[in-house]
Amino acid sequence: MRPRIVAGTGHRALAEAVAAALGTEPVTCETERFPDGELRPVVGDVQGADLYLVQPTGPPVNDNLVELLLLLDACRRGGARRLTALVPYFGYARQDRRTAAGQPVGARVAADLLVAAGADRLVVIDPHTAALEAMCGVPVEVLTAVPLLADALGQELSRAAVLVAPDLGAVKLVEHYGRLLRLPVAVVRKTRVSGTQVLAEELVGQVAERPAAIIDDMISTAGTVETAVKVLLAHGAVADITVATTHALLVGGAWDRLQRLPIRRLVVTDTLPVETAGASPLQVCSVAPLLADAVDLLHGDEPAVASPVQGGVGGVRAYPG
Numbered sequence: 001m002r003p004r005i006v007a008g009t010g011h012r013a014l015a016e017a018v019a020a021a022l023g024t025e026p027v028t029c030e031t032e033r034f035p036d037g038e039l040r041p042v043v044g045d046v047q048g049a050d051l052y053l054v055q056p057t058g059p060p061v062n063d064n065l066v067e068l069l070l071l072l073d074a075c076r077r078g079g080a081r082r083l084t085a086l087v088p089y090f091g092y093a094r095q096d097r098r099t100a101a102g103q104p105v106g107a108r109v110a111a112d113l114l115v116a117a118g119a120d121r122l123v124v125i126d127p128h129t130a131a132l133e134a135m136c137g138v139p140v141e142v143l144t145a146v147p148l149l150a151d152a153l154g155q156e157l158s159r160a161a162v163l164v165a166p167d168l169g170a171v172k173l174v175e176h177y178g179r180l181l182r183l184p185v186a187v188v189r190k191t192r193v194s195g196t197q198v199l200a201e202e203l204v205g206q207v208a209e210r211p212a213a214i215i216d217d218m219i220s221t222a223g224t225v226e227t228a229v230k231v232l233l234a235h236g237a238v239a240d241i242t243v244a245t246t247h248a249l250l251v252g253g254a255w256d257r258l259q260r261l262p263i264r265r266l267v268v269t270d271t272l273p274v275e276t277a278g279a280s281p282l283q284v285c286s287v288a289p290l291l292a293d294a295v296d297l298l299h300g301d302e303p304a305v306a307s308p309v310q311g312g313v314g315g316v317r318a319y320p321g
Contacts, residue, residue: 001050003299006043008055008071010064011273014088014288015054021292027051031067039063041071047079052123052295057091057110058272059251065091065110069117076118084121084298085114086291088271089218089247096129111136123294123304125271125287126217126246141304143294145246145269146173148285150180152267153213153244162186162207162237164214166228174215177244186212188228208236218247219268222254229261240264248274 007015007026019026028044053075055068068085075083095106107129114122115137123141124132133140165174165187178185186205214228225243233239239262248268250258258266267283268274274284294304 001048003295004046004049004051005295006046006051006053006071006075008041008053008064008067010055010058010067011088011270013273014056014270014286014291017286017288018052018054018086018291018295021288022295029071037063039067039070041067041074043071043074043078045078046075048081050082050084050299051075051080052084052086052298054086054088054291056089056272057087058089058247058249061091065113069113072114072117072119082120083118084123084295085119086123086295087114088125088269088287088291089249090124090127090132093128093132096131096135105135107132108135114138121298123291123298125269125290128217141294141298143287143290143304145271145285145287145290146176147180148269148287148290149215149244149246149267150177152283152285153177153242154181156265157181157183157213157242158211159183161211161213161242162205164188164205164207164212164228164232166214166216166224170216173217177215188231203231203235207232209238211238211240211242213242213244215244217245218249219243219245219254220249221252222250222257226257226261229263233262242267244268247271250274 002024005015005019005026006029009031015026027046029041031039031041033039053071055064057065072083092106092110098105119138121139122136125143125145161183163174163178163183163185165171171187174185186207189202212232214225219225229241241263242265243263244267246269263281265281265283269285269287271287297304
């Protein structure tokens with residue numbers, strides 16, 4: 001029996017691409033939306049199936065998360081043999097610890113909800129926190145889009161380019177890109193003032209008269225990218241900048257902010273739906289083949305994540321952390 005794909009409304013195009021890569025059709029699924037905001041998904045026949053539910057929990061995060069929970073419950077009650085949640089972008093992953101009294105650990109709450117709703121396993125791509133697996137009560141397969149994005153970057157970056165971590169949290173990620181592309185790394189130190197305002201403190205590395213590629217795991221409002229670009233230009237970098245990220249949330253005026261900057265190319269994946277209209281510097285790399293490969297392996301009861309000793313296969317492995 002082939003694995004079967006269930007498409008949530010969070011990213012139907014990605015779910016259909018994964019199903020096509022597997023040579024199958026998505027399970028019939030419709031989601032009714034009531035006037036008061038309630039959701040009621042209805043799935044087709046899933047009795048005895050090995051199901052893979054595709055639903056990134058990006059904006060609107062709460063709606064997409066609740067829909068995924070209801071889909072899991074509907075499939076469990078429909079008699080599915082095994083339920084795997086393919087959550088390319090895992091919302092609430094940034095809330096992986098408390099930074100002040102009275103705060104929740106949102107990542108743990110979201111993971112617990114998925115397990116309670118019936119998920120037997122979780123598949124994510126480049127989660128913002130390396131602690132997600134430790135928080136989750138079921139196995140978590142962590143995939144990475146880094147080789148995919150590095151290949152796209154390598155096709156146009158010159159050997160004079162420098163890769164830039166826009167904050168200290170992105171250093172290990174950018175060092176991974178540096179090893180793949182054999183390029184040097186620079187680091188911007190920043191202080192976040194609010195959800196949209198960021199102050200830069202200093203730059204470590206040589207960027208003068210060099211093209212730069214700013215790399216992060218996600219872009220939300222683009223405040224961090226904007227600050228990094230200003231620092232690079234102040235230190236003499238060429239005004240011909242590339243930006244790359246796995247998760248393109250692009251909310252809160254991010255597009256307007258990016259279009260005001262001297263960005264030649266924005267390279268992202270389709271872990272989230274990306275509006276491409278009018279976005280001339282945008283290049284979208286699909287993660288559908290990556291997810292399809294993982295589904296094939298998991299359906300055959302093989303691990304989708306390679307052993308660190310093996311060094312990873314085809315991007316199906318998290319970057320070293």
